[in-house]
Amino acid sequence: MDVFGDLFRGVRAHGSLFGSSALTAPWALHFVDGAPLTLATVLNGAGWIVPDDGPPERLGAYETVVVRGPGTFMFVDELDTTAEPLACGEFCSTPDQGGTRHRLGWNDGAAAGAGATTLIVGAYPVRGEISRRLLDALPVVLRVEAGGTGDAVLDHLAAEVALDIPGQQVVLDRLLDWMLVCTLREWFDRPGGEPPAWWAAQRDPVVGEALRLMHSDPAAPWTVASLADRTGVSRATLAKRFADLLGEPPLTYLTRWRMTLAADVLVEQKSATVAAVARAVGYADPFGFSAAFKRVRGVNPTEFRRTAGGVAGR
Missing domain, CATH: 2.60.120.280 (Regulatory protein AraC)
Known part of the structure; x- marks a missing residue:
């Protein structure tokens, strides 16, 4: 994807x-x-x-x-x-x-x-x-x-x-x-336009492939080394090209994408436990997932589910 x-x-x-x-x-x-x-x-x-x-x-x-x-x-x-x-x-x-x-x-x-x-x-x-x-x-x-x-x-x-x-x-x-x-x-794609960074990055043969890998299987235990190996470049090359095009390191991007996926699961699947949501986005430890979620979203998963769920219901 x-x-x-x-x-x-x-x-x-x-x-x-x-x-x-x-x-x-x-x-x-x-x-x-x-x-x-x-x-x-x-x-x-x-x-x-x-x-x-x-x-x-x-x-x-x-x-x-x-x-x-x-x-x-x-x-x-x-x-x-x-x-x-x-x-x-x-x-x-x-x-x-x-x-x-x-x-x-x-x-x-x-x-x-x-x-x-x-x-x-x-x-x-x-x-x-x-x-x-x-x-x-x-x-x-x-x-x-x-x-x-x-x-x-x-x-x-x-x-x-x-x-x-x-x-x-x-x-x-x-x-x-x-x-x-x-x-x-x-x-x-209009001439002279300013598309979002992720749009242009998809066209890059290295960064675009790394993005496809992370979006196709976000729960996989990706590292910079494994992404570099799959894209056929060195870790340093991948890290630099990724940061140049998207303004952040590959694993920072991956964490933010995982937390975006988790946010939707928390709201849409009310019966899913925090541990189950953590596993779905690649975290074996629910405490590590909760810490990452709060760091990215500003609240812990339980609080996000309560507040976001209420807004969605209304």
């Missing part, structure tokens, strides 16, 4: 399509859910994405933005639109168990084909500490222009939205997942 794939574990569309709408000016849709991640793309026409925090972004045909919550945003025909905002929350979506679940529902029935703007919006619940590392790497709004690898996915989305057949929501969910992955990859 690579780093990017691992961070996507808790990012999945599930009944998450807001809807597709043919809009005629003037319009103003206010998406009030504040979902952790929202993908918005225009199939034809154009409009403006206006986030609570950040400058507006014009969105043309086959252009896509991803908005990071918890702030809300609007989609308007013009920045000085005369339209009264339609709150897409009461009419468009219903929060469910800490995530966001959406239903088709908003539509401008008067819109005709000529001059109409067609918008598709999907929102993503993001659960757990693993996927939070992905959110931390994103700005409030990121924009990807047309002409990239996501265009083919949009063709499929447009065709599927026009249908009303069994299994449609499952297909739309998977297409939205595909679209989100394509959008983030293109944004991280």
Whole structure:
């Protein structure tokens, strides 16, 4: 498993399509859910994405933005639109168990084909500490222009939205997942961009392989020597290249990743003992695990489970 794939574990569309709408000016849709991640793309026409925090972004045909919550945003025909905002929350979506679940529902029935703007919006619940590392790497709004690898996915989305057949929501969910992955990859790889350190490090033949090894089997008894042996370089070479690209030694990175995994297990598996969680992430001694967890997370595993579990429940 690579780093990017691992961070996507808790990012999945599930009944998450807001809807597709043919809009005629003037319009103003206010998406009030504040979902952790929202993908918005225009199939034809154009409009403006206006986030609570950040400058507006014009969105043309086959252009896509991803908005990071918890702030809300609007989609308007013009920045000085005369339209009264339609709150897409009461009419468009219903929060469910800490995530966001959406239903088709908003539509401008008067819109005709000529001059109409067609918008598709999907929102993503993001659960757990693993996927939070992905959110931390994103700005409030990121924009990807047309002409990239996501265009083919949009063709499929447009065709599927026009249908009303069994299994449609499952297909739309998977297409939205595909679209989100394509959008983030293109944004991280954009010329002149500043992707997170782990994104660039994955491309390095030595550090990338070390990362894959640690993410594929985080509980293994990795040492710098064993990682260097598997990557075909000396310990000194691995340590230097790893620190140069990621800003920390390999085993420091591994400890932080193990504690991230442990944090999700503590919350999601209530019956698991601290000792069992310790073993799951490579610690034979639960006391050593607890000390490492507190050093990284600031609280011991039991306290983290109590506080984080309460927040997740609410």
